[in-house]
Amino acid sequence: MSEALLQVRGLTRDYRLIKKREGVSGGLIDLVRPRRELLRAVDDVSFEIPAGEMVGYIGANGAGKSTTLKMLTGILTPTSGEVTVGGLVPWRERVQYTRHIGAVFGQRTQLWWDLAVVESFRLLQKIYEVDEQTYQRQMGIFDDLLDIGDYLHQPVRKLSLGQRMRCDLAAALLHRPRVLFLDEPTIGLDVVAKENVRQFLREIRERDGVTIILTTHDIGDIEQLCRRVIIIDKGRVHFDGELEDLRRRVGQKVRLTVDLRDTATSAELAATTGDLPVRWTSGEGRRHQAEFNRSEVPGAEVIKRLVNGAHVLDLSLAEQPIEEVVRDIYRQQGRPTP
């Protein structure tokens, strides 16, 4: 086993903020002696990513995702800590390094706004010294997977957001980079466009073995794309591991919905499950909901008691959505990550 392609150790970044005082006199004092404050946006982050992996870097707004990505792409210098990608330090060997990476920053396009899309691709071909054969092959793949052929000759400013995102993804991959950084690649896209992007990422990873790191706060992205997730909050890593482990760690919470023939109160239903660790969360009349943890009680047991104690017409079990899993992780702050 060779060393990981991407190695991050103790990565930390502070932003200097000027804290405003209140009122007119405060404003005047600010002019003379601004009150500076440090904000630690990324705090002692460490992880390793082997070649070919697709990792979801997730967290709420302001968690420090973009800041981390900016340091990994070499456009922001960290306050302290180390990053090496394939032996290169991103912000130190920027020109060398950026030859090997691709990046898409959310809504910010890297296509030349006033020009036809194809002009941007021809320029990228020159920027990365992509030979004509590779260029044609890559463009063929992009047209197959992303259908960008139809609007290659339109100016970028005339494209819809979804069309532009597809072009931007293609643009980030034209030179067959080893690592692809995506900062919120599905933000603002409608359901169909999101699905297109996800499908494309899956295929391109299988085809090229490109290592992908994507930040998102869209849980759908993670569930469909990443086996491994890194959860960050207030600049610190709270979880780093497989998505399945994450579910296990916060327990396998299940939500049970029952439809009854007759109306009942929550208390009456709670009586049927008795001493089992089941929490009846909401409901009145004929529909009720409960939550329990599979690791604490088997689902069959809960259902058996319920069916014995009440006249159940229908019932369904649902996994806890990952949003809530992440929220639970946030709540467990202070516990060390495995």
Added chain:
Amino acid sequence: MSETTTSRLAPWRRSAAGSVGLYSYFVRLAFLKFLAYRLRYYTGVVSYTIFVTGHYYIYSALFASAVADSPDGLVGGLTLPEMITYVAVSWIGRSFYFNNIARELSRQIQEGEIAVLLIKPFHVQTVMMFEAIGESGFRLLMFTLPIMVVIVPLFRIQGPPEPMLYLWTFVSFCLALVIYSQFNFLLGCLAFGMKNIQGVMRAKMVSMDFLTGVVVPFTFFPLWFQHLMDWLPFQYVSYIPVTIYLGKHQGPDLARVLLVQLAWSVALFVAGRFVWQRSVRNVIVQGG
């Protein structure tokens, strides 16, 4: 180990041919970009003509009243026809070297767009230099030439004393383009450190044409001012190329001013590279 599984990134350098291909493509793209907005420049031809016409009447009136006190017919070291030529050539030159790099760069820095340039394997400064060349190529064809066609016959602008000076004036304006764009690049870099750069940009807009000698020839100013300007690059943007055209620099003096101009071009480029690299190290790219 295959290319995709090794954990090292292969060393890479753009070949010389690749550099030529890339930078000439930037020239081409800039040219095309401005071509898309060419209508804007037709109104530019009209406004430049109005400027020059205004100056024509001002200087004609000025000479009519001042020449009485000046037995050799010179005001500010120039005859009236020279003065009119000065005005015309300096505006014609300006139509060629002008660009908005400072504003464009500072906008990109402040809006965080600079990020998409920083993740590309090229030197942003060099790219902007070649874009400026492409822009000026466009301006030369679509702006400078139309202006010349209008102004030269309209005010019966004289040629230089020697035909060779056409060439040297053009060379000098090309160096002016380098100086002007590199100065603008440096100014744009200020946006890395300043929250609000609009004030600087406005100050630049007002003072630039004055400092380069487009508005009034330096010979109208007090000596101390002229000496001060000798130590700064601004006069090499307009005053020097225009006085080359007027035949004010002959033989070794001509070679000297062109060499100094070249030195300023190189110095500003190097300074730009230095400032850029320092700023990028401390850069805070705005926005997520």
